[in-house]
Amino acid sequence: DIQMTQSPSSLSASVGDRVTITCRASQVINNYLAWFQQKPGKAPKSLIYTASSLQSGVPSRFSGSGSGTDFTLTISNLQPEDFGTYYCQQYNSYPLTFGGGTKVEIK
Amino acid sequence: QVQLVQSGTEVKKPGASVKVSCKASGYTFTNYGVNWVRQAPGQGLEWMGWISPYTGNTNYPQKLQGRVTLTTDTSTATAYMELGTLRSDDTAVYYCARDRPATVGSDYWGQGTLVTVSS
Numbered sequence: 667d668i669q670m671t672q673s674p675s676s677l678s679a680s681v682g683d684r685v686t687i688t689c690r691a692s693q694v695i696n697n698y699l700a701w702f703q704q705k706p707g708k709a710p711k712s713l714i715y716t717a718s719s720l721q722s723g724v725p726s727r728f729s730g731s732g733s734g735t736d737f738t739l740t741i742s743n744l745q746p747e748d749f750g751t752y753y754c755q756q757y758n759s760y761p762l763t764f765g766g767g768t769k770v771e772i773k
Numbered sequence: 774q775v776q777l778v779q780s781g782t783e784v785k786k787p788g789a790s791v792k793v794s795c796k797a798s799g800y801t802f803t804n805y806g807v808n809w810v811r812q813a814p815g816q817g818l819e820w821m822g823w824i825s826p827y828t829g830n831t832n833y834p835q836k837l838q839g840r841v842t843l844t845t846d847t848s849t850a851t852a853y854m855e856l857g858t859l860r861s862d863d864t865a866v867y868y869c870a871r872d873r874p875a876t877v878g879s880d881y882w883g884q885g886t887l888v889t890v891s892s
Contacts, residue, residue, distance in 0.1 A: 700878045702818075709868055709882040710810075710818065721880060753818055757878050761834040762808065762820040 668692050668756050672765030680773045685741040687768045689754035694734050698758035701730055701739045704767075705750040713752075714739065746772055775799040777869055777883035784889045790857040793886045795869030802850035803827040806872040808879050809843060809854045811865040819865075823872060824852065859890045 669692040697717040702710035712721045714730035754765040780794040809821040822833040824843040842855045870879035
């Protein structure tokens with residue numbers, strides 16, 4: 667199975683900050699990497715697919731980058747509604763696997 | 774608009790089975806796969822399996838092989854997840870998600886179904 671390692675596990679940032687979350691895969695995943703945002707009591711929401719493509723309707727302050735095994739989610743100009751937990755997921759091969767999550771709090 | 778509407782909360786005893794439904798609308802059901810993902814209280818996301826409504830092909834994680842069964846009813850655009858021999862650590866919120874492998878991935882999700890396993 668492909669292991670997905672996310673860091674940090676939590677962070678606190680101010681409105682307007684630039685936030686970076688990293689995700690490392692235990693083997694090459696051919697950019698089949700997705701990012702999700704989850705708010706308490708809600709279903710995950712897809713933000714990014716194929717490492718850098720923005721899902722329809724997602725604000726442009728969210729961006730994804732990376733290749734091979736190392737990937738990054740960046741939130742530029744952090745907004746109050748961006749609180750929640752962010753997960754990466756590889757969908758290059760089964761079983762699909764998720765990172766452990768990064769909890770983002772707004773200062 | 775794309776919607777996935779799941780069945781309601783379930784409470785089951787250890788050893789029982791549960792069947793959760795996921796009714797799709799707003800798109801051609803057979804053009805996308807369906808992933809099932811669960812989340813235990815306070816924990817992360819765990820993939821439970823994938824099914825193609827078009828072919829009926831399935832893929833399960835080894836950990837759940839033999840306990841989970843995914844099916845679909847194309848006449849009603851509904852996907853089902855059945856989990857057997859329930860244990861207390863199966864207590865979780867279960868989600869379905871529309872999926873297109875190798876492209877957009879899991880882009881739309883159901884609202885989740887809480888399954889509680891307790892004696």
